[in-house]
Amino acid sequence: MANPSPFRFISLDTWAVLLAFAAALLVRFGIVKSVPW
C-alpha cells in the first residue's frame, strides 16, 4: 500500500514495527490490562 504523505519519512515496514512495539509496551506497563480474543 502507499505510504500516506505525512508518514513518508519512515517506511511502512518500520511503522508496523513501531506500532507493534507501542502496543506491546501498553500491555507491559499495564495501560492495556487484557486483550480478549
Add this chain to the structure above:
Amino acid sequence: MASSAIRTSTPTIKTETVPPASAAALIPGILLLAVVGYAGKFIEQFIAHYGKAHHLVLPNIEYVLWAILIGLVISNTVGIPAIFRSGVATYEFWLKAGIVLLGARFLLGDVRRLGGLSLVLIAIELALALTFMTYLGRAFKLKPKLVSLLAVGSSICGVSAIIAAQGAIDADEEDSSYAIAAILLLGAISLFLFPLVGHALHLSDRAYGLWAGLAVDNTAEATAAGALYSDAAGKVAVLAKTCRNATIGFIVLGYAIYWAGKGQAAEVQNKGAFLWRKFPKFVLGFLLISLLATVGFFTKPQLAAVGNLSRWAFLLTFAGVGLRTNLRELSKQGARPFIVGAVGEIVIALITLGLVFGADHWYHL
C-alpha cells in the same frame, strides 16, 4: 508493502492503489477489513454455539477461512469501491505488525532451533527453485527478466520480492504485472490446497507449518495457510516464512549484479545500503519481541494479551487477502506466465515437502 510500488501500465491488475492524500483516507478501508474479519470470527463462533445448543456435530471452520471467503465474494461480485481501496491495501501493514507481536509467543531458543532448521531448508529450496524456475521459463520462451521475477517471486517472498527485484533489475512494469498476477493467483489456490494435502498426509502441526512457510509464496497467504491448519501450525509457518523473507535482499542483490553485468540494469553502488534497504525490518522486530519474551520482560498474562493483539492484526490481514483477490482480473494476465508459475509452484511444493519429511525424520519436528 506488496502493492505499494505497483504502477502498472497494461495489463493492469486490481492490486493497484492510488496514494492516499492523508491517513484519514485509510480509515474506510481499515474499517472494512475489521468488519469482514470480525464477520468471519462471528460466523465461526455462531456455528460452534448453534451446534452445541442443538446437539449437532458441525464442521469447525476457522474464522480465517470465513474472512477470506467473505472478502473473495465481495471482491469478485460487487468489487471494492474506490473509497475503500487504499485502506484495504493496509492489510500487509497489519500482517507485519502481527508478525512482530507474534514474536512474544516464541522463546528465542525455539526461534534459533526452528529458524536455524528453516534457514538450512530455505538455502536448499532457493538453490533448487531458482534453478528450476530459470530453466522452466527459458523452456517456455518467456522474456528473461520475467523469468527472473517469477523465479524470485516463487522461491522467496511473492509480491514483495517481485517489487523489490523489479526496481533492482529494471524490469518492465508489464513483466512484473504478469509475475505478480501469477503469484497472487497461485497463492490463492495454494491457500485452499495446502491444508487439504497436509490433512491427507497426516502432517504434524510443526511439519505442516514448516512446509507452508517454505512453499507458499506470499507472507499473507503463508500465514493464512498455516492458521487454517491449526494455531500451532500458523506460528511455525510465520517463523519459517519470516526466515525466507530475511533472504530477500541477498537474492535481489544477486539478480541486480547479474543484470548489471549484462548492462541491462544500473550498477549497485553500495551493497551494504542496498541490503539494508531491501531487508524486511519486521524480522528484526519479531526477534526483538521474542528476546524480550525470553528474558521475562512480559508476565504470562501479558504474553497472552500480546499474542491476542497479534491475532487481531492477522484478522485484518486475512480479510485483506480475500478482498484484494480479484480472480477475473488475475486470470486475464495470460496463460504462459501462469503455467510456468504453476508448474514451478508444484515442483517447489514437492521439493519442500520432501525437505520437511527429511527434517521430520532426522530432527523429529
